Amino acid sequence: GNSVTQMEGPVTLSEEAFLTINCTYTATGYPSLFWYVQYPGEGLQLLLKATKADDKGSNKGFEATYRKETTSFHLEKGSVQVSDSAVYFCALSGSGGSNYKLTFGKGTLLTVNP
Amino acid sequence: NAGVTQTPKFQVLKTGQSMTLQCAQDMNHEYMSWYRQDPGMGLRLIHYSVGAGITDQGEVPNGYNVSRSTTEDFPLRLLSAAPSQTSVYFCASRPAGAPIETQYFGPGTRLLVL
Numbered sequence: 001g002n003s004v005t006q007m008e009g010p011v012t013l014s015e016e017a018f019l020t021i022n023c024t025y026t027a028t029g030y031p032s033l034f035w036y037v038q039y040p041g042e043g044l045q046l047l048l049k050a051t052k053a054d055d056k057g058s059n060k061g062f063e064a065t066y067r068k069e070t071t072s073f074h075l076e077k078g079s080v081q082v083s084d085s086a087v088y089f090c091a092l093s094g095s096g097g098s099n100y101k102l103t104f105g106k107g108t109l110l111t112v113n114p
Numbered sequence: 115n116a117g118v119t120q121t122p123k124f125q126v127l128k129t130g131q132s133m134t135l136q137c138a139q140d141m142n143h144e145y146m147s148w149y150r151q152d153p154g155m156g157l158r159l160i161h162y163s164v165g166a167g168i169t170d171q172g173e174v175p176n177g178y179n180v181s182r183s184t185t186e187d188f189p190l191r192l193l194s195a196a197p198s199q200t201s202v203y204f205c206a207s208r209p210a211g212a213p214i215e216t217q218y219f220g221p222g223t224r225l226l227v228l
Contacts, residue, residue, distance in 0.1 A: 004156065032213075032215065034215050041221065042221055043118070043206075043218075043219030043220050043221050044157070044204070044219045045219070046215050049215055089156055089157070091156070091215075093214050093215065101159055101172070101173070101214070102157070102159075102214055102215070103156070104155075104157045104158075105156050106154050106155050106156055107154075107156060
């Protein structure tokens with residue numbers, strides 16, 4: 001079945017530091033890949049997505065590139081802010097009619113200190 | 115629009131007690147889902163519905179019942195709570211035919227079963 005493996009947290013950075021959160025996946029076919037963000041006390045929000053190999057998703061300064069050869073979708077940001085402190089989830093949706101199911105990674109807690 | 119609302123925000127139950135977690139949305143979305151989020155794990159799908167009167171099981175349905183009598187509401191029932199059901203529960207909704215990643219998440223209900 002599908003699975004997502006995410007970098008273990010927590011991750012603690014200083015403001016303006018570079019961020020990378022690793023994500024690799026196992027899936028049949030051609031899944032779509034996503035990053036979600038969960039701010040304290042809130043539900044998940046879609047941060048960015050990529051639907052085919054070599055696509056780059058980007059939003060709010062975050063980027064991730066769909067790498068089929070390495071089955072990876074690492075999240076990056078060049079300069080993090082305190083307001084980026086949250087839990088980040090990598091996820092995929094299967095191809096071929098699996099539009100009812102998202103497979104999530106375990107989540108990575110990011111804390112950004114001023 | 116209030117979006118997706120969930121009540122209560124927090125609940126403590128004793129083993130064997132029953133309760134209903136409420137979920138409502140005011141966006142006229144056909145599709146609604148329930149997820150649970152456990153520490154160190156991603157979200158897992160419990161049950162979902164594609165419209166009033168239609169429900170189906172997700173990957174972890176045991177111990178939970180759902181019904182969908184209206185488009186707006188999708189309650190989740192625990193008939194006999196167990197400590198293994200201690201978790202954070204998220205409800206989500208999206209329009210019919212919209213990609214799964216576009217679903218809106220509620221703020222969650224934190225449940226503790228003693």
